[in-house]
Amino acid sequence: MIPAAFEYYRPKDMEGVLSLLAEHGDEARVMAGGHSLIPMMKLRMADVPHLIDLQDVGGLSDIEVGTDSIRIGAMVTQSDIITHEGLATAAPILREAALQIADPQVRYMGTVGGNVANGDPGNDMPGLMQCLDATFHLIGADGTRDVPARDFYEAAYMTAREDEEVLTAVTIPLLKGGHAYEKQKRKIGDYATAAAAVQIVNEGGTCAAASIAMTNLSDTPIYSQAACDALVGTSVDDSAIKAAMAAMLGDIDPSEDNRGPVAFKKHVAGIILRRAIERAWSRA
Template sequence: MIPAGFEYHRPGDIASAIGILQEHGDEARVIAGGHSLIPMMKLRMAEMGHLVDLQAIDELKGIEVGAESVTLGAMVTQHELITHEGLASAIPLIRDAALQIADPQVRYMGTVGGNVANGDPGNDMPGLMQCLDATFELKGPDGTRNVAARDFYEAAYFTAREDEEILTRISIPIPGAGVGQAYEKQKRKIGDYATAAAAVLVGNGKASVAMTNLSDTPIWSAEASNALAGGDVDGSVSAMLDAIDPVADNRGPVDFKKHVAAVMLRRAIGRAQTRAG
């Protein structure tokens, strides 16, 4: 189908983009890679009077790897996450996950900011960012604020971002040596959302566990993480199964999804433990 008519904006800086959002209110929406919004517009599930393309804003680009943290610009593509050797060395979990997103054509255009910002419970990066204890930088008319990834997601497609705010950067602490990292995903076919996916960090007496597409938000479980940090794999899996809330759909009934969730989580834990130094 063809989307309804809209006015296209391509600002060159963040302030201009925010100004357009202020001017047009609910009629305006930012677009990054476009893989979520454009299909919805084609199906007439979303009609926007104004699209604000962020591609020309250099402030939203770039990967910075420091001694203790990594910073990702919101417009960094999934392809860049895969090919950046410094990032892969510091946080290999990100490359692990990005390689499992859709297909190369999508990854060349899809952005990390778009993946985390729209609140789609099927996207891979939100759960991953919760596992990594990332922080999102938001800029709007009232200035800049930071929101922890674990506090960002409120319900499906509802987040802590205000309508006139733009997610600009993502800051991630580097787990450090001795911490194993793994991402496991089960999907029906290439390009599909996960039936269940698990992100795991474990080592040096600490752990973090998050899962994707098993509730209306990504799920990070303190109980599952604490159990794994104490070496209790069964307890970690049990705690996560208590935390998720899948619904039956074309990927399967609830019991099947819980079974797949347990399998993916155990695989991710096993691989992360093997990689822990």
């Protein structure tokens, strides 16, 4: 559990970060909380000759709750999410989800930016961000660009972010309706056996809008448009929920691991989605 030798940098601003990235290319990695990257380096599964620590770069740790959107800096920690009063009102699903990530010690260090940018299918924030239709803000040598969370993930640890780009913030449009983040895990600190993020709008007993994303059930988070479509226009009764579950199962592609075989994961994914929909609907 000892990493190979590496150079450690702690630039004071984004310019410094970008110039290091330009200089070292794919031999460099930026680090936010380090709770995914450092273990990989210690296991010598990630070879990072140049490690760029973002913690001294200003302007990455703010949470701004606006009238029509929420902006969360990349270095905001899971703990910051949990304790932020404005967020608790504007986007309670964030707190509900963050409380189910790892344990308090990890949440003090683990960041939103690291969680979404790393591309680990086990991370909770990517699916959540897809559910909330977040936009990721990237900065590179050629300036800034925005990528929708739903277009960001390509495969495990493969994302739309280029090696020389840094994810600086996420923006979430103002949320409407009821929410739920439901996660089954073996123990505290574990990745999900299955997790579902659901945001749902109830207009007069009819589902006016729904957003559903699943975590750790494919090599990327899965935003299931088909599952959303199965709910919209219904009264979210048992048959509509079953249709949403079936639609979601068509979109995921879990693989066997120590949590269990595929059949088990699919079954649990359905159950977890049902519970998430029911809870979100009860709050909508």
